[in-house]
Amino acid sequence: MSSPDKIIVIYGGVGAERDVSLRSGTSISNALQNSYCVEPLRLDSTQIPKSIDPKRVIVFPALHGSFGEDGTLQKAMEDLGIIYCGSDSIASGLCMDKYGTKQVAHELGIKTPKGIYFSGQKIPPADDFISELGQSLVLKPNNMGSSIGLYFTNHRSELGVTLSQINEGDWIVEERIEGRELTVGILNGKAMGIVEVTSQTGVYDYSAKYTKGASDYIYPANLDAPISRRIKEAAEQLFSQCGCRDFARIDFILDGANPYLLEINSLPGLTETSLLPKSASCEGYDFNQLAVELVSSAMDRFSMRELGAIN
Secondary structure, three states: OOOHHHHHHHHEEEOOOEEEEHHHHHHHHHOOOOOOOOOEEEEEEOOOOOOOOOOOEEEEOOOOOOOOOOOOOHHHHHHOOOOOOOOOOOHHHHHHHHHHHHHHHHHHHHOOOOOOEEOEEEOOOOHHHHHHHOOOEEEOOOOOOOOOEEEEEOOOHHHHHHHHOOOOOEEEEEEEOOOOOEEEEEEEEEEEEEEEEEOOOOOOOOOHHHOOEEEEEEEEOOOOHHHHHHHHHHHHHHHHHHHOEEEEEEEHHHHHHEEEEEEEEEOOOOOOOHHHHHHHHOOOHHHHHHHHHHHHHHHHHHHHHHHHHOO
């Protein structure tokens, strides 16, 4: 079966998560270069470079957030006939939509924090949120990642100030569940090791994620076997029901014996110290081996397409 001439790693992008994408793109490019011919391609606009030949290459989109992770880039590549790694445009759009993924979880019987969806152009009074969800709340954009725009509030005045700073976009306010932060990587539909995250501040926000030494990680997480099995089964169900493919990372918070879905990351961070590689290491993968696995299904899709064209 035929193989592509090279893998083009698209990274950078124009969204708020560009800095994270630059790190991911550099790391995954370096790892893949041990096994393949790789071209890192920094994207500084929303235009797919015309130099990408769909008949000769596959693309690894190491982009996070808007444009790269919300299905927009994926749809553009599909329209051009480009084979790429990761979930397709429909699944990517759904996973980026936190409210939408909450609805999928509810259909599967998987718990999520109670929440209210609202538009930044029509914000309900703070008292409406508090009466429904309580005093301790989490505010986050409906379609951003890397904990960008994440706020925690503990009383009415703090909530009011935070809401006054919002004037656009779609948002979710959720009850804050105090528990253990857990995440699990999915590779080709199978859950890998569960990682527990502990932040020194008690809040796993953007700073805690990307400041060296600000968080600690336990992998595999120290969980009773039935709870571990329940989380992995829930992650696999969500991955399948949302139509994901190749890989993803799914975040939960564990309250006692009850896991609650937080979000699905269809294009998670991919530096050597990111959470997906930590999850994969529990299954014996080093970063270079994981990189090869991340592109394996796209390689198969490329070969099957070429075989179909020949036949």
